Amino acid sequence: MFVRIVLCVVLVAAVLPTKSYAVDKKECADAFQQKQFAKASDCFLALAKAMPPTKSLNKIQRYLKGRYLNNAANATEKLATQVNNPERAAYLREKAFKIRQQYIQQNLCQKVYLCRLAKGQQLELNNKIGYAQLSIVTSPKKTATLEIKGFKYNAQHTSPPQWSQKVRPGRYNIKVTYKGMKPIERTATVAPNKAQTLTILLKVKPKVIVKRVTPPVRGTKRTIPPPKKAPRTSLGMTPVVIAGVGAAAALTGGGMLIFGQLKVNEVNEISERLIQKAQDAQAESVEKQREVATAEETKKDREAAEQAQETAKSIIPIGYVVLGVGAVVVATGVILHVLFPPKKKHKKIKPTHITPSILLHTSM
Incomplete structure (x- = not known):
C-alpha cells in the first residue's frame, strides 16, 4: 500500500x-x-x-x-x-x-x-x-520592392524574381515601389481555390519627337511663274510656196484679162471700119466693081470681128476666175506665214579657247 x-x-x-x-x-x-x-x-x-x-x-x-x-x-x-x-x-x-x-x-x-x-x-x-495562388508580375528589367498585406498577413519581397505564393481567400493590398519612382498601389480580391495573377508594370513615357519648323524668310514674296505657252507649230516654207503659187495664178489671170481686152478693142476697130466702108459704099455706088470689092472686104472684116469677139468672150471670164483664185491663194499664204512663222535658227556660239601664257621672270 x-x-x-x-x-x-x-x-x-x-x-x-x-x-x-x-x-x-x-x-x-x-x-x-x-x-x-x-x-x-x-x-x-x-x-x-x-x-x-x-x-x-x-x-x-x-x-x-x-x-x-x-x-x-x-x-x-x-x-x-x-x-x-x-x-x-x-x-x-x-x-x-x-x-x-x-x-x-x-x-x-x-x-x-x-x-x-x-x-x-x-x-x-x-x-x-481554400488556398489560392497569387502571383504578382513586375517589370523584368527593373528592381521593385513588393509589400503584400491581408488579414493577419504581411509579406515583403524584392523582385525579380517574380513573387508567387499560396494565400488564404480574402482581400490584399499590394504596393510596388520601383527605384526612384512613386509607389504603385493595387488591390486584389482572392477567391477560394482560384489562382490570380496581378501585373504591375512600370509605365514608360513615350519619347516625344520634336519637329523643327524653319520659319519663313521675311520680306520675300513668292512669285508664281506664268504658265508656259504651247510652242507654235511651224509650217516651214509651205506658206511661202502657197503665196508664190497664188501670185503666179494672179499674174496669169491678169495676163488673160489684158489679152481679152485687146481682142475687145480689135472688135471695136473692125466694127468702126465696117461702118465706115458701108457709108463709103453708099456714097460711091457709081461703079459696080467697087461695090463687089467692098462687099467682099466687108464680109472678111465681119468674120474677123466675130472671131475676135468669140475669143474675147472665152478669155475674159477665165481671166477673172484665175485672178480671183490667185488672190485667194496669195492671201492664204500670207495668213499662214503670219500665224505659223518659221523657227529662228540660233547660231551656235563657239567656245573661245584661251591659250595660257607663261611669263618667265629672270633676275640678274
Missing part, C-alpha cells in the same frame, strides 16, 4: 510540478466546456509552451503536451465556426492547421494511428480554407 502511494506522488509531481499549474489546466477545461473557445485555445497553448522542450520530457509529459496542443487545435477550429467574417474564419483554420503540424513534427502523437488521425484533420482544414 505504501509503495502505491509513493508512486502516485511521484507521478503527480512529474506531471504537475506546482499547484498553480493544476489550476491553469482546470481553467482551460472549464473554458472549453463553456464554449469559450478563444480563451480555451490560448489557455491550452500556454500550458504547452510552459512545459520544457520535447526532447527532455518523459513519456507521460510528452503525452500531456500532445493533449494540450490537440485541445488547443480543437478549440481554435470550433472558434472558426462561430465567426461571421470569412477572412477571420480562414485565418483561425490556418492557425489550427499549424498547431496540429507542431503536434505531428514533435512526435507527440506517439502512436501511428494518432498521427494519421492528425494528418486527416489537417487535410480537412486545408480544404475548408
